Amino acid sequence: MHVAQILKGKGSTVYSVTPETSVADAIRTLSKRRVGALLALRADGNVAGIVSERDIVHGLAEHGARLLEMRVAELMTRNVVSCAPEDTVEEIMRQMTNRRIRHLPVTDRGALAGMVSIGDVVKSRLAELAAESDALRSYIAGA
Secondary structure (H helix, E strand, O other), X not given: OEHHHHHHHHOOOOOEEOOOOEHHHHHHHHXXXXXXXXXXXXXXXXXXXXXXXXXXXXXXXXHHHHHHHOEHHHOOEOOOOOEOOOOEHHHHHHHHHHHOOOEEEEEEOOEEEEEEEHHHHHHHHHHHHXXXXXXXXXXXXXO
């Protein structure tokens, strides 16, 4: 299975903020949208960074309540790892595990095409395993 198939099933919606957005507003967006990460997009639409629940927890540990007044730019991860629609689920699972990240923006020829989470990856892998299991059962029953 490829990333493109995950996006086909879940859609290409990407929730974002700007680097100038307050962390408090980013937290509200995370909660409202029920997502674990937001892309920080510049005015031209290019990715400036990503801010995740994990970034916020680390920020709270370091800055305390002052974090809520800070800007996303002060907290976000700037070195954003992405994937492509043609990448396999196995490839991105390995990348997510090795880098200890839970969200990957999907870019197609430089343009933002969506976002996949570890939850999306696990869900697709479970569906794939269930289909393989059903095919084997049908094969055995028919043999």
